[in-house]
Every structure is written in C-alpha cells, then in structure tokens.
Amino acid sequence: MFGLIGHLTDLAHAQEVAHDLGYDEYASQGLEFWCMAPPQAVDEISITSITGQVIHGTYIESCFLPEMLSGGKFKTASRKILNAMAHAQKQCLDITALGGFASIIFENFNLEKMTQVRDITLDLDRFTTGNTHTAYVICEQARRGASALGMDLARSQVAVIGATGDIGSAVCRWLSQRAGVEKLLLVARNQERLTNLQTQLGYGTLMTLEQALPVADVIIWVAALGQAMQVDPGILKTPCLIIDGGYPKNLQAAIQREGIYVLEGGIVEHALDINWKIKNFFRIANPTRRLFACFAESMLLEFEGLHTSYSWGRNQITPERMDEIGSLSRKHGFQPLGISS
Amino acid sequence: MEACLDYQSAVYKDAYSRINALVIEGEAQAVHNYEQLAELIPAEAETLRKLAAMENRHRAGFTACGRNLQVEPDMAFAKRFFQSLEDNFRVAADTGDLAACLVIQSLIIECFAIAAYNIYIPVADEFARRITENVVKDEYLHLNFGQEYLQRNFDQIKAGVERANAVNLPLVWQMLNGVTEDAQVLGMEREALVEDFMIGYGGALGEIGFSTREVMKMSSHGLRGV
Numbered sequence: 001m002f003g004l005i006g007h008l009t010d011l012a013h014a015q016e017v018a019h020d021l022g023y024d025e026y027a028s029q030g031l032e033f034w035c036m037a038p039p040q041a042v043d044e045i046s047i048t049s050i051t052g053q054v055i056h057g058t059y060i061e062s063c064f065l066p067e068m069l070s071g072g073k074f075k076t077a078s079r080k081i082l083n084a085m086a087h088a089q090k091q092c093l094d095i096t097a098l099g100g101f102a103s104i105i106f107e108n109f110n111l112e113k114m115t116q117v118r119d120i121t122l123d124l125d126r127f128t129t130g131n132t133h134t135a136y137v138i139c140e141q142a143r144r145g146a147s148a149l150g151m152d153l154a155r156s157q158v159a160v161i162g163a164t165g166d167i168g169s170a171v172c173r174w175l176s177q178r179a180g181v182e183k184l185l186l187v188a189r190n191q192e193r194l195t196n197l198q199t200q201l202g203y204g205t206l207m208t209l210e211q212a213l214p215v216a217d218v219i220i221w222v223a224a225l226g227q228a229m230q231v232d233p234g235i236l237k238t239p240c241l242i243i244d245g246g247y248p249k250n251l252q253a254a255i256q257r258e259g260i261y262v263l264e265g266g267i268v269e270h271a272l273d274i275n276w277k278i279k280n281f282f283r284i285a286n287p288t289r290r291l292f293a294c295f296a297e298s299m300l301l302e303f304e305g306l307h308t309s310y311s312w313g314r315n316q317i318t319p320e321r322m323d324e325i326g327s328l329s330r331k332h333g334f335q336p337l338g339i340s341s
Numbered sequence: 342m343e344a345c346l347d348y349q350s351a352v353y354k355d356a357y358s359r360i361n362a363l364v365i366e367g368e369a370q371a372v373h374n375y376e377q378l379a380e381l382i383p384a385e386a387e388t389l390r391k392l393a394a395m396e397n398r399h400r401a402g403f404t405a406c407g408r409n410l411q412v413e414p415d416m417a418f419a420k421r422f423f424q425s426l427e428d429n430f431r432v433a434a435d436t437g438d439l440a441a442c443l444v445i446q447s448l449i450i451e452c453f454a455i456a457a458y459n460i461y462i463p464v465a466d467e468f469a470r471r472i473t474e475n476v477v478k479d480e481y482l483h484l485n486f487g488q489e490y491l492q493r494n495f496d497q498i499k500a501g502v503e504r505a506n507a508v509n510l511p512l513v514w515q516m517l518n519g520v521t522e523d524a525q526v527l528g529m530e531r532e533a534l535v536e537d538f539m540i541g542y543g544g545a546l547g548e549i550g551f552s553t554r555e556v557m558k559m560s561s562h563g564l565r566g567v
Contacts, residue, residue: 035532035536036539038536038539038540041553042553075530079533118537118541
C-alpha cells in the first residue's frame with residue numbers, strides 16, 4: 001500500500017472542502033480549529049499501470065494549512081506533518097509521499113531529529129519527498145516545452161528561481177549534465193548556498209530575480225516556502241517558457257500575454273483514469289488523470305516494490321536517479337504535463 | 342521550551358498545584374471507576390482490578406511529583422473540576438449503562454491522560470518525567486482493554502457509545518478550557534493537547550468499529566463545549 005500526505009490550499013479552501021464532504025461542524029471553524037485538528041485518512045485510491053498492474057493506497061489529509069507558516073506557527077506546522085506521518089505509519093502504509101509543503105516543512109525544520117511521535121518511532125524509510133520525480137518532470141517539461149516552441153534549450157538562457165533547494169539544485173544538475181544548457185542563471189535568497197552550487201556545477205551566473213527575469217528564455221520557478229511567483233509579464237522576453245513549479249500554481253491565470261507560455265510544473269498525467277474521490281478537491285484541471293509528480297513517486301515505488309526512501313535529504317538528487325525514476329514513470333503510463341495537454 | 346521553565350518559581354508552582362491535583366484526582370477517579378467496572382463486568386473483574394491497582398500506583402507516583410517540587414496540590418479545585426464527569430459515571434454505573442461507563446473511563450479519561458502525559462513529558466522536571474514515562478506506558482494498556490472490549494461488543498454498544506460521546510465529550514472541552522492557562526505555564530500548549538487527544542480518541546473509536554465519517558461526526562461534539 002502506498003500513501004499520500006497532502007494539505008489544502010488555504011483556510012477558505014479547507015472550509016469549502018469540509019462543507020462539500022458534509023462536515024458542516026468543521027466548515028464553520030477558523031484557523032484555530034485546523035491547528036488542533038488531527039490528521040485523517042480520507043480516501044482510498046486505486047490506480048492501474050499501463051502494464052496492467054493495480055495498486056492501492058490511502059490519502060491522508062494532514063490538516064496543515066499554509067496560513068500556519070505565514071502566521072509564524074512553525075511548531076504547529078511541524079506537528080501537523082509529524083502527526084500525519086505517524087498516522088501513515090500506523091495505517092501500515094509501505095511508502096508514503098510528502099506532498100506540497102509537507103516535505104518542505106520536514107526538511108526546513110529538521111524534523112528528522114524528531115522522529116518519536118507519542119508511542120510511534122517514525123521509520124523514515126517508509127517516506128519519500130517525491131522530489132526526484134518532481135525534478136525529472138520539471139526538466140522534461142522544460143525540454144519538451146522548449147522544443148515545442150522551437151527553442152534550442154542548450155543555447156537558451158535558462159533561469160532557475162530557487163536554485164539551491166532540493167528540486168532546484170537537481171534541476172540545475174540535469175540542465176547542465178543532460179541538456180547541455182550553456183547559460184544557466186542561478187537565483188536564490190541564500191548567497192552562500194548559491195555560490196556553493198555554482199562551484200559544484202562549475203559554471204552558472206548568479207543573479208537577482210530582477211536581473212534574471214527580463215533576460216531569460218526559460219524560467220523554472222521552484223522556490224519553496226510560500227513564495228508563489230509574482231511577475232510583471234511586461235518585463236519578460238517573448239517567446240518565454242515558464243515552468244511554474246511553485247505552490248500554489250497561480251501563474252497561468254496571472255500571466256496572459258502573447259508569446260508567454262506557462263506550464264504547471266511538476267504535474268503528470270496518467271494514461272488511465274485514477275480511482276479516487278479526493279481528486280475533486282485538488283485545484284488542478286482534469287484531476288481524474290492529473291496529479292502532482294511527488295505523489296506519483298510513491299505510486300511508482302509501490303508498483304516496483306521499492307519500499308524505500310527514494311528521495312530524502314537535501315540536494316542528494318542526481319541526474320542518474322532522475323533518469324531511473326523517469327524510466328519508471330514512462331513504464332507505468334505517466335507523462336509530464338505539456339503545452340498542448 | 343524546557344530551558345525557559347523555572348520549576349521552582351512561584352508562578353510555576355502555583356500552576357502546578359492545580360495541574361498536579363487534577364492528575365492525582367484523575368488517577369483516583371480511575372481507581373474507583375475500574376473497581377465499579379469490575380462489578381459491572383464480572384467476567385473481566387480480575388483484569389479490571391489489576392487496572393485499578395495500576396491507577397492507584399500512578400496516583401501515588403504523581404503525589405510524589407508534587408512533593409518533590411514542594412507543591413501542595415489543590416485537591417478542592419480538582420474535585421470541582423471532575424465533578425460533572427464523576428456524576429455522569431455514577432449515573433451510568435447505577436443504571437447499568439456499561440457503554441457510557443467505558444466511554445468515560447476507558448476512552449475519554451484514558452485518551453486525555455495519554456495526550457496530557459505525552460505533551461507533559463518533554464517539559465517535565467526530571468523526577469516527574471521518569472514517573473510520567475512509566476505511567477503513560479500503562480495507560481496505553483488500559484486504553485487497549487477498553488478498545489478491545491468495545492470492539493467485541495460493538496453491535497450491542499454502538500448506539501450507547503454515540504450517546505455517551507455526545508454527552509461527555511463537550512465536558513472534556515470545557516474542562517480543558519478551564520486549565521489552558523495553567524497548562525501553558527507548564528509549557529503544555531492547548532492546541533497540541535487537543536490534537537493529541539483527538540488522535541488518540543479518534544483512533545480508539547476507529548479501532549472499536551466506527552467509520553472515519555462517524556468518528557469525525559462524533560469528534561465534532563467536542564466543539565460544542567468550546
């Protein structure tokens with residue numbers, strides 16, 4: 001059995017979902033209630049691979065809301081994720097993906113040092129951030145998107161916003177080693193980490209966001225922790241391909257300008273319908289087949305019987321691992337969301 | 342958090358005098374309740390008397406915790422605090438409402454104790470931490486007893502558990518609201534305490550046989566006490 005740990009977009013979304021599920025007592029509650037609410041296993045999922053193999057899983061709602069981070073309630077946010085992980089382990093789920101902010105919270109607040117949750121010792125081998133698959137999907141989206149727009153990715157100016165993060169650094173390594181990108185623009189808040197990354201890569205230009213956006217042909221936005229992308233479309237080059245790997249994904253609606261192509265980054269489409277009810281609550285088009293690549297990673301690991309922490313630790317993702325998870329992704333019928341999807 | 346706590350400060354000791362009393366009184370009630378349950382379920386009497394004896398040891402342990410900090414527990418406060426739950430248990434026992442007795446003692450009180458002890462352990466003084474760590478292990482066994490009994494008899498007791506939940510869960514919330522500030526002084530956060538309680542209580546209801554939807558509905562009764 002695989003597991004998915006997820007959360008809703010914001011308080012209003014949580015209230016709306018509670019109402020739609022018939023829990024009006026909860027729908028009227030404010031943030032304080034969600035800070036106290038326990039994790040819930042809210043959906044049973046089954047998915048069929050194009051190989052014919054069928055697997056089953058559980059969706060666990062962590063009751064975390066992004067407002068907890070913006071309100072500085074880091075302890076609460078951490079507790080939500082640890083409790084959801086303990087819940088997954090108690091349900092005997094073999095491999096569980098930490099979706100959305102869950103993996104970011106786990107890594108940023110060093111939760112690997114807090115693995116004792118009441119009477120449960122978390123077995124971190126049962127969890128994956130899903131970041132290897134997400135990084136693979138984002139890179140494929142960049143490669144295919146550029147090709148569809150007649151761009152030569154290797155000779156394009158490619159800006160990676162959030163370059164020092166787990167996904168961002170993996171994307172940089174792939175762009176360098178697999179796509180031969182010559183002009184890599186590296187943007188991140190932490191200059192020390194950014195310099196270290198540049199040293200590891202052996203090249204790349206360090207830039208501020210303001211410097212990078214007007215000159216980039218391809219923008220890959222993978223910044224973490226509540227930095228949804230805000231861009232003035234007027235300053236961008238045309239054509240420009242943007243892969244919005246942030247959360248929430250708000251760019252497609254925000255940027256309406258000819259010659260700017262925005263792709264929802266880190267989203268895959270499955271070849272077959274997925275049997276799940278929770279899909280109705282993901283703010284994603286065609287949710288019967290589309291899902292976050294991080295979630296799909298736990299499905300791939302379950303298909304393959306790889307009950308191990310495939311993606312874990314910061315900046316450990318190699319292009320070889322991305323190739324491997326990419327091959328499994330294609331084998332079981334997942335495709336990165338493309339421009340024409 | 343722990344580093345900020347001064348266990349010898351007047352403000353800490355003042356809050357501790359009430360929280361410590363609640364724990365001592367809670368354990369004393371548990372002794373009484375398990376002895377009553379032994380009479381109501383003769384087939385389980387031997388086990389239930391053992392549980393009562395364990396609760397009595399816990400009571401003694403927590404009394405020692407207060408003494409160690411030279412704190413006089415405010416037992417009058419604790420008596421008032423538990424009065425409604427005590428009354429409800431007595432009425433249930435007198436009328437042979439086994440489901441209500443088990444909901445009050447084996448689910449609500451045990452889950453509340455487990456949540457409170459787990460939240461307290463990381464912020465407790467060293468003496469109290471050692472005692473509480475041992476107590477919480479026992480409390481899981483007690484919860485397990487109630488869960489298993491209710492699970493075996495789920496069809497007969499389901500409606501009774503729902504009724505007892507609706508009556509007693511709001512009381513727990515009211516009780517909790519009454520000690521929020523004192524618990525905060527001891528480094529125990531209300532939201533963490535409620536969340537842990539809901540995880541334990543919801544988990545127990547699920548083990549017994551209630552569906553996730555039923556558990557969520559039943560849990561929402563607690564909100565009526567807010």
